[in-house]
Amino acid sequence: MDANVQKRLGLKxxxxxxxxxxxxxxxISDGDVVGMSGFTRAGDAKVVPMALVERAKNEKFKIDVYTGASLGPEVDKYLADAGVIRKRGPFQGDATIRNLINSGDVLYVDAHLSHNAELVRQGIIGPIKYLILEAVAITEDGLIIPTNSVGNSPIFADYAENIIVELNISHPEALIGIHDIYVPGEQGQREAIPMTDAMQRIGDIGIKVDPAKIKAIVISEEPDAPSLIVPPDEETQTMANILLDFFSDEIKAGRLTKQLMPLQSGVGSVANAVLDGFANSEFEDLVVASEVLQDAVFNLIDAGKVKFAAATSITLTEELQKKVYGNLEKYADKICLRPQEISNHPELIRRLGLISINTALELDIYGNVNSTHVSGTRMMNGIGGSGDFARNARLGIFVTKSYAKGGAISSIVPMVSHVDHTEHDVDVIVT
Known part of the structure; x- marks a missing residue:
């Protein structure tokens, strides 16, 4: 056995x-409900889904696939294109599966990301026959250490009948110790989540499972698909400047300090670019409490602006992947990955007083926001975590360029064609 595999597989x-x-x-059988690790192209199962794609060339079968959020091309492109996916949830970001959803060939459950664990507990999602979980290691006491996302993996592991582990030895061992796995109990029986500071650790470094559930371990060396975000441009810098001016005014009014409050930034190029604008600002000792840590967060750590960042996933461009994972020890004490029902939990968002910055597809003059449906009819990606944060944040901010498709479509309309966030959930609009 490879020495690296032997080292990573602590439970002999x-x-x-x-x-x-x-x-x-x-x-995996026809009709199975399958949970998979992964959140925004990070920490997702790769080699087993591709083996399912190969199997589909000679055999017809369909499965329901539930994940943390969007995955890399192995599932949302190739597995979807092979006709294997019957139902998908709760979020996706690939054109292949998006087209199949909009044509009615794949059923789609677009849900708030913090709600997924509850849907599993209630039996609405499931029963989960298999969980395919990417791990960086399995400890001697049987803890499965996720790679660079946690997502829904802990709740899937609790409720799945069987587990397939993809032990990915391409991920650095320095990931061991950055996770904080806390899983609430059943509704009606649970206590308050014991967190009063985003920098607190309240759980385990890995996912506890019954080793008897683990039916297979597959060795993998496949890297994550890099993030597809584009660099900041003049328009996003202008939006960042507007937002920074707003925060400065809030400080002058006595409602915020230079440390602001914990920041959440949504997935995508615009939100990442706006956050990047903090690099040359007056703000300091910032804390990020988000669902995804994108390039901007690590740039702000390097700039001395962010002192700690927690999320459920690390999703980086190829350049930042090399920089961060090649020097992860530098960041390990400044980052933390949690299950998405914790990173996105309304209880914690409200208690910690988050400032939420998310991207809108379309917004209207009343303050309503459409995050999901192009022209009100075609699903784009999904609501993701934007609803978790917008309604419960201290400040719910939405950002968007004022037009799309080279000016052919206005992002600002008299009335949105689809409402995801009502005017009551939206405090600030930046465009």
Whole structure:
């Protein structure tokens, strides 16, 4: 056995479970509900889904796929294109599966990301036959250490009948220790989440599972698909400046300090670019409490502006992947990854007083926001976590360029064609 694999597989009784991706894929049957790790192209299962794609060339079968959020091309492009996916949830970001959803060929559940764990507990999602979970290691005491996202993996692991682990040795061992896995109890029986500071750690470094559930371990060396965000431009810099001026005015009014409050920034190029604008601002000792840590967060850590950042996923461009993962020890004590029902939990968003910055597809003069449907009829990606944050944040901010498609479509309309966030959830609009 490869020495690196032996080192990463601390629970030696599981060595007999090592199989090929094809053997693991053969365990999954037509009609199964399958949970998969992964959140915004990070920490997703890769080699077993591709083995399912190969299997589909000779066999017709369909499965329901639930994840943390969007995945890389292995699932949302190739598996979808192979006709394997019957139902998908709760978020996607690939044109292939998007077109299949809009044509009615794939059923789609567009849900608030913090609600998914509750849907599993209630039996609305499930029963989950298999969880395919990417891990950087399995400890001697049986903790599965996720890679660079947590997402819904802990709740899937609790409720899945069986688990397939993709042990990905291309991820750095320095990921061990950055996770904080806390899972609330059943509704009606749980206590308050014991967190009063975004920098607190309240859980384990890995996911507790019954080792008997682990039916297969597949060794992987496949890297994450890099983020597709584009660099900041003149328009996003202008939007950042407007937002920074707004925060300065709030400080003058006595409503904020130079540390602001914990910041949440949504997925995508515009939100990332706006956050990047903090690099040359007066603000300091910032804390990020978000769902995704994108390039801008690590740039702000390097600039000495952000002192701590927590989320459920790290999603980076290729350049930043090399920089961050090649020097992860530098960032390890400044970052933390949690389950998405914790990173996006309304209880914590309200308690910690987050400032939420998310991207809108379309917004109207009343303050309503459309985050999901192009022209009100075609699903784009999904609501994601924007609803979790906007309604519960201390400040709910939406940003968008004022037009799309080279000026052919206005992002500002008299009345939005689809409402995801009502005027009551929106405090500030920046364009």
């Amino acid at each position: 009784e599981l060595e007999s479970k090592i199989v090929t991706a094809e053997e693991a894929a053969a365990l």
